[in-house]
Amino acid sequence: MRTDLATMLMLAEPRVDVGTVGSEVAPAPAVSSTRTATRILTADVGWNRDLARLLHRDFDDLHQRSHEVEWRTLAADRARSSTAALLDELAAMGFAWRDVARLVGVSVPAVQKWRRGEGATGENRARLARLLAACDLISEHYLVEDLATWFEVPLVVGVPVTPLDLYAAEHVDLVFEHAIGNVDPERLLGAFDPDWREHYRSEFEVFRAEDGALSLRPRDQR
Amino acid sequence: MSHDLETPPGGPGRWAEQLYRARGAAIPHWRPVFTGDVFEEVPVTTSSGIAAGRTVIVLQHPCAMRTDGVNLATRLLVSEVRHHRVLAPEEWCGFTKLMSLPDLNSGETSRKRHQAVMFDRLKVVDSAALDVGRRLACLTHVGVNLLLQRRVHYDTRVVVPTHDIQAVTGGVYEEADIIEDWCEAASLAGIEVSVATDDCVTWLREDLGDGLTRQQMLEDQQNRSGIRRAARAETVKRYGST
Amino acid sequence: MTAMSDRELYPNASVVLVAFELRHPASGPLSSAAVARAKKVLAPDLPLLRQASLTTIRATSGAPPEISSEQVPKFTSRDLTTAVTFGAESVVVETTAYDRYERLRAIVALALEARATAEPIDGMERLGLRYIDEIRIPDTVSVDETWADWVDGSLLGPAPMGSRLGLLAAEWQGLVRFDAGPGRSIVLRYGPREGYAVDPGGDLKRPMADSGPFFLLDIDSFWTPTGEIPEFDSGRILAVVDELHAPVSQLFETLITERLRSEVLRNED
Numbered sequence: 001m002r003t004d005l006a007t008m009l010m011l012a013e014p015r016v017d018v019g020t021v022g023s024e025v026a027p028a029p030a031v032s033s034t035r036t037a038t039r040i041l042t043a044d045v046g047w048n049r050d051l052a053r054l055l056h057r058d059f060d061d062l063h064q065r066s067h068e069v070e071w072r073t074l075a076a077d078r079a080r081s082s083t084a085a086l087l088d089e090l091a092a093m094g095f096a097w098r099d100v101a102r103l104v105g106v107s108v109p110a111v112q113k114w115r116r117g118e119g120a121t122g123e124n125r126a127r128l129a130r131l132l133a134a135c136d137l138i139s140e141h142y143l144v145e146d147l148a149t150w151f152e153v154p155l156v157v158g159v160p161v162t163p164l165d166l167y168a169a170e171h172v173d174l175v176f177e178h179a180i181g182n183v184d185p186e187r188l189l190g191a192f193d194p195d196w197r198e199h200y201r202s203e204f205e206v207f208r209a210e211d212g213a214l215s216l217r218p219r220d221q222r
Numbered sequence: 223m224s225h226d227l228e229t230p231p232g233g234p235g236r237w238a239e240q241l242y243r244a245r246g247a248a249i250p251h252w253r254p255v256f257t258g259d260v261f262e263e264v265p266v267t268t269s270s271g272i273a274a275g276r277t278v279i280v281l282q283h284p285c286a287m288r289t290d291g292v293n294l295a296t297r298l299l300v301s302e303v304r305h306h307r308v309l310a311p312e313e314w315c316g317f318t319k320l321m322s323l324p325d326l327n328s329g330e331t332s333r334k335r336h337q338a339v340m341f342d343r344l345k346v347v348d349s350a351a352l353d354v355g356r357r358l359a360c361l362t363h364v365g366v367n368l369l370l371q372r373r374v375h376y377d378t379r380v381v382v383p384t385h386d387i388q389a390v391t392g393g394v395y396e397e398a399d400i401i402e403d404w405c406e407a408a409s410l411a412g413i414e415v416s417v418a419t420d421d422c423v424t425w426l427r428e429d430l431g432d433g434l435t436r437q438q439m440l441e442d443q444q445n446r447s448g449i450r451r452a453a454r455a456e457t458v459k460r461y462g463s464t
Numbered sequence: 465m466t467a468m469s470d471r472e473l474y475p476n477a478s479v480v481l482v483a484f485e486l487r488h489p490a491s492g493p494l495s496s497a498a499v500a501r502a503k504k505v506l507a508p509d510l511p512l513l514r515q516a517s518l519t520t521i522r523a524t525s526g527a528p529p530e531i532s533s534e535q536v537p538k539f540t541s542r543d544l545t546t547a548v549t550f551g552a553e554s555v556v557v558e559t560t561a562y563d564r565y566e567r568l569r570a571i572v573a574l575a576l577e578a579r580a581t582a583e584p585i586d587g588m589e590r591l592g593l594r595y596i597d598e599i600r601i602p603d604t605v606s607v608d609e610t611w612a613d614w615v616d617g618s619l620l621g622p623a624p625m626g627s628r629l630g631l632l633a634a635e636w637q638g639l640v641r642f643d644a645g646p647g648r649s650i651v652l653r654y655g656p657r658e659g660y661a662v663d664p665g666g667d668l669k670r671p672m673a674d675s676g677p678f679f680l681l682d683i684d685s686f687w688t689p690t691g692e693i694p695e696f697d698s699g700r701i702l703a704v705v706d707e708l709h710a711p712v713s714q715l716f717e718t719l720i721t722e723r724l725r726s727e728v729l730r731n732e733d
Contacts, residue, residue, distance in 0.1 A: 008704045033639060034592025034684050036483040037516060037549040038539065038666045091454060094447030096399055098243065098362070107239060109248035144535050145493055148447030153515045157540060157667075160385045174704055184666075202223075205385045213285045214390040214441060216382060430497055432504070439500050444513055444537075448496035 075131035094148035252405035258361030306338035592686035
């Protein structure tokens with residue numbers, strides 16, 4: 001069962017200065033707190049704040065390095081499967097064939113040929129394996145259950161840049177950072193496209209017209 | 223920065239892969255006819271009143287192509303497609319009466335290789351005359367959005383960014399992909415494409431409660447992968463594994 | 465208790481985030497159809513839907529800590545100041561544009577209706593209402609001023625005593641849990657801080673302020689069942705939330721000085 005952050009941190013192996021003879025001192029009792037989806041930057045009393053900061057920083061570095069190693073290892077493992085098996089798994093997750101084609105860097109007809117049993121080159125099979133390995137890593141570590149949806153949802157509301165776009169542009173590092181979830185998505189967008197605010201500024205809004213279809217109209221400028 | 227007519231992403235060397243989902247023999251015949259499909263030898267009446275076969279591209283908005291979700295409207299709006307040199311990247315914000323279709327005829331080495339949509343050569347054709355066996359190209363979603371952007375601008379002189387157009391065409395494009403996958407599975411089981419299309423549309427329009435349908439849910443990108451999975455499972459149930 | 469209509473609304477209020485949380489027995493992630501049903505209910509006020517990450521750090525003695533994250537649907541207003549998030553074990557309603565309790569209550573009621581429409585919830589394990597204030601003093605105030613002019617002396621701890629001994633209190637953090645009746649508590653976290661209490665880079669747009677010193681007042685009023693876990697009942701939830709809210713503003717008003725009220729909170733500049 002999930003418990004509050006304060007309680008969880010106090011159980012950690014201390015890597016900070018817990019004060020003079022600190023390890024002999026009983027920690028303050030845990031206090032229940034109303035949880036928010038927004039990140040609160042002020043941790044609870046005592047040395048937990050420093051520990052939280054240290055944990056976050058250590059984890060950022062650790063995750064960056066370990067991701068690359070783990071991704072390569074998982075990809076090598078995945079590459080043992082046949083092209084058909086790799087494609088079946090992507091279909092079972094709910095990926096669209098056009099997105100698989102884009103993520104692997106081939107045409108939709110190429111993917112359709114593979115599905116009919118024609119072989120893929122070694123390089124293309126390796127790319128399929130790397131895609132599945134990235135999915136494995138994200139789902140195992142960050143408990144993302146519906147990966148295909150996760151890949152299709154924009155990083156920031158109102159800006160149509162998705163993890164699919166990052167991956168297709170070979171910014172897999174940004175995909176992993178987004179999966180971690182504690183990085184400002186606007187910073188990730190800036191790393192992907194420094195002019196994103198201008199590129200995706202919109203004077204139109206979507207609305208449902210009288211006939212029930214989605215339509216566009218100029219935004220109300222008032 | 224004000225918005226302008228957009229260039230396909232990736233540079234001239236990548237435009238063909240960005241614009242075309244498939245060309246020529248690579249287009250499965252069970253893919254439903256959609257905005258941006260290019261057909262050859264379609265009977266049209268020329269400006270001099272003569273009937274002739276022309277290459278055309280479907281301009282009708284995806285939401286307005288079918289009367290019942292399955293059958294094409296009797297008449298469809300198209301534009302002629304003619305040979306034209308490829309526009310340079312900086313030229314895409316001009317040349318407003320056309321849209322370049324580079325490498326449309328990738329097998330050609332003559333000037334027929336590159337074509338362009340001519341917005342000033344609009345026609346209305348019988349949809350029955352659009353023979354899927356003579357379909358030259360299907361566009362990607364990027365290609366469809368660019369086509370609609372340029373067409374709207376030609377008609378109204380208003381530039382609508384393609385990311386805005388994407389927001390209203392995403393669901394319908396997804397529907398076409400789902401129908402294509404469904405019909406592929408069905409045709410491998412010996413079911414006719416028209417019957418399979420009908421089955422798929424009926425399934426998409428099934429009332430899930432409070433008038434909500436899978437077709438409506440496709441409008442929201444967060445629902446799409448779930449519906450794809452469900453569609454694939456449904457085809458396995460009906461037609462067996464492929 | 466101060467009646468809702470009698471409470472003063474400050475033009476330059478210090479509240480930066482107000483959150484409501486219902487914790488319930490684990491129900492698993494919502495299906496696409498369930499999310500679509502919830503979206504229909506929330507669409508008029510919170511039309512934007514995205515997947516958000518709820519991150520947990522779990523640390524156990526002798527083992528490296530683990531970070532885990534669940535992807536959950538989050539519905540936000542168009543101005544990105546209000547959001548409703550449905551986790552596997554919680555419903556969270558938050559706003560960074562709080563002006564009156566009645567408006568938040570209406571969103572909580574809508575969130576409960578949407579959640580119940582999506583899929584049933586089996587019980588109520590905790591209800592919480594949390595107000596986070598960042599009290600900031602204008603730059604025009606002299607650097608010699610202390611927090612004693614702006615917040616009640618009880619929040620300063622031994623700092624004044626240290627000052628008499630020539631010891632400058634560089635930082636302090638306080639936590640008090642008040643017993644507010646059967647099953648009810650109010651936790652007050654307080655103390656001077658730097659930067660922000662609420663992440664300015666989060667999903668919700670918050671009132672902007674320069675990063676710098678502020679005094680934190682974090683008032684968390686919550687209820688947990690004293691006996692069995694009761695059934696989900698949105699009417700009962702709203703009644704409990706009204707009770708949780710009632711002492712909060714009185715506590716806040718008691719903890720600030722009249723000078724803060726007149727020179728900062730009522731200042732429209």
